[in-house]
Amino acid sequence: MATIQLKQVEKKFGDAYAVKPLDMTIADGEFIVLLGPSGCGKTTTLRMISGLETVTGGQILLNDKNVTWLHPSARDIAFVFQFYALYPHINVHDNIAFPLQAQGEKKELIDERIKQVVELLRIQHLLNKRPGGLSGGDKQRVALARALVRRPAAFLMDEPLGALDADLRETMRAEIRQLQLRLNATTVYVTHDQIEAMAMGDRIVVMNTAVVQQVGTPTEVYYNPANLFVAKFIGSPGMNLVQGQFADGVVQLPGENRYPLPDGWKNAMTRGENVVVGFRPESAHVNPEGKLHGEVYATDMHGSYNMLHVNMAGDNVVHLRADRATRYPIGANIRFDIDPPMARFFNPQNEMALRRQ
Amino acid sequence: MATATVESSVTKSRVQPQSAQRQLSDRAIMNLFIWPTLLLLIAFNFFPLFYSLYLSFTNYRATATTAPVWLGIENYANILTSPDLWQAFTTSGKYVLFSVALQTIIGFALAMLVRGKFRGSGLITTLILIPMMLSPVVVGLFWKLMYNPNFGYFNYLIGMGQEGSLDMIASRMFNQPVPNLALAAVILVDVWMWSPFVMLLVLSGLNAIPDYLYEAAAIDRASSWFQFWHITLPQVKPLLLIAVLFRTIEALKSFDLVMGMTGGGPGNQTELVAVYLYRVAFLGQFRSGYASALAYIILIIVIAISNLYIRNLNRAKGA
């Protein structure tokens, strides 16, 4: 298939950056997810790779060939649009045949390819229908079929599941991932949904305000977020972040909470320094002997567990995952601990993660 | 619950008093609003049509003092066998065919040209649209000046000197009569006037094509030519069809322009059905019965095409 390389690729609209200079290498067969809130530049990046958007600077390489200024049609990439972009005036068969007909392929070849692709996506029964009458999921399958039928070097997908409802998204997520693995297709996938990104990506590129925040596997971005933005954005709810002050091996947290640093962190910060303590809800445990404490502010029952909202003082609310069987009355004072290896620390000034030393 | 009731009755009592006594029902208002319009349309369209249907079976002349005599279908028989009428229909047919075809092609081409935005494109588009807003009879008149063989701009612009001057309206070219040059001259003016109309409709159709279709096509490696035939044309087809039908109806009715330019002449070279009808009904002859029968024949043709138009309009709106 293909490798994609971005070298110092940037995009400006007027004076404002939509994407600040960005470097990225996508390996053959890799599934890369561009993740970020709306307006972070992820879709612009995808469109620059496709040629639907010009770059302001930098180079895009496809299989080591510079395609930065090539016509979209000369790049051998397929694009799956958020709102499907099916041709409304022709039926599903002709929609799927369109990229082949546009290349003047022979009818036998077209029929053969369509047959394969509709079997793969199980949409044989839709061939004679117009796109307008299809459900969202079927439209997206047809759009995928149109992309697949060409056998392009790479797939670019712009929030392909964004317009579907929750159930269908989960099904389609699995379908797309399965297809991608089967075809070993290099794929760049844009989404604002971190669950989708975690579930599908080989690697995730987290973007915010036109800047790449972190590139890493789902596990990396989840457990070792590079900065406060990634920590907050990944996970639902995101990482608990509480600001305190470091002194004598202890972080002073709001509400007279004193958190002794786990091993390996003491040299990462200096005395008197402000520091943000971060931990995932599932890394905290209610424990009557726990070092930290707070007041139960709300509890959400999630079936297999209880999510506690605990106010440590002054509206510093953290989320803890707790046993589903125990009841925690609102207003009760509880104590809890953080799994020592799971605690993370950030510098509140530059928002970057501190590294264990 | 109780408080809510009290509140709403308070607000009601504040607004109601003036209207409470004579608040009209929706039905009454609807009738009040619609009937004046319907009555006027019936009085000025429906009733006259029935009247002329009756007249079309008589020998009535508007100049006569005698009562109309019932003729049965004689008028219709005479008309349908009259070479004059077939001549007029042939002329109208040519006129409609050529002017609508040219308008469609030129209007479409213009729309494709002004579609891409560039500096001043809005202003230029509006300038191009001016001709269709003008009074056709006045347009006819100043084109007559344009066509003047001795001092008109037309000969000058197409590079004919004084000696080679081309008298389009009298259909003389180098002093040789050229048949139908006058009709061509009128068609040219109609095309000048109404190509912008086709342009306007096609342009709105083009602007309604979502960008993502072209993006998808670019990704699908379709050439511009392929995109034109497989996306642009099918997408504007409904509006193009409406433009063509509308222009066909209008061209069939065409009267003002020809009257301003040629009055149907020279001879009967530019005598369209509406002009022919006018001549029979008013000029000198005042053959009202005969003209009414003729009017009915034209009416049926126009209604048939109008029906097509409206049906397509509904389809385009539904799409």
Added chain:
Amino acid sequence: MASFAESGPRRPVVESIRVDKVSPGARATGAVRALIVLLVALIMLIPIYVMFATAFKTRIDVTASPPKIFFQPTLEGLVLLFTDRALAAPARVQELQQLEAQGKLNLFEQLALASGQEITGPSPYVGRIVNSLIIAGASTFLSVLLGVLAGYAFSRFNLPGKDDLLFFILSTRMLPAVVVTIPLFLMFRQVGLYDNHIGMILLYTVFNLSFSVWLMKGFFDEIPREYEEAALVDGYSRLQTFFKIVLPQSVSGIAATTVFCLIFAWNEYAFALMMTAEKARTAPPSIPSMIGRGGVEWAAIAAGSLGFLIPVVIITFALRKYLLRGVTFGAIRQ
């Protein structure tokens, strides 16, 4: 020189645009296209320029061959259009010559001297313009008024056979004028409405009615019903909501409809030709009839046409947002 595909455009692209649209080829095509459009627009405007120029040419300049592009503008055409003239008596001519020697001639006197004709009063054209104004103005008022009412009713109420009624209303506009005119002519003659202002006003009102109903219905359709429903719930009557809520929101629609109706009535020719003779005759049929009178006064005709042209050009610009709607009876919107 490095090719575009390798090095990209010379200046960085800081707008949202597809790669293939910034290639030198695409840029050149765009420029050529703009140039062609400009040329086409200029060619299309030639006849309008010709008319404009002719209106300010002298009798000699009008018939000059090859046509004069640059000329000394004069108001002769306007004077000819709006005045009746008679041959000036020899004594008067002498008097004028004396005045000319002293350099005391005004425009009218100059013209009188040049043509040997003295102005005797306003031409019938003045009355025709007045007729046009009265008839177009009154009929526009009426058709917009009725159109607003009926358009609202068709937009908001469900009445049986609504689509058929609307079709009937539209179809009246599709009829060729000549077809309806024969019986109308006979009827009008019977009841004394022939060549009568009221007759013409009624006729033009009906002529524009289908247009104004369809257009206004379209405008009302675009105003969300929720506003009215909220007002009705608040205790307003249907009429009050119509006047206080719907009408204020449709002012621009009413203005557009009014102007279109005005143009149609102002430009109308066929009815005026057949239904009027002298008293109520409007301007359009009288302009071509000027050709009949002796030598063709092209400048006067052009001046008359210009009077028709200028308002229409101004209105075209003012209404460009609504043009599409207007020419398709409100059926298609932008």
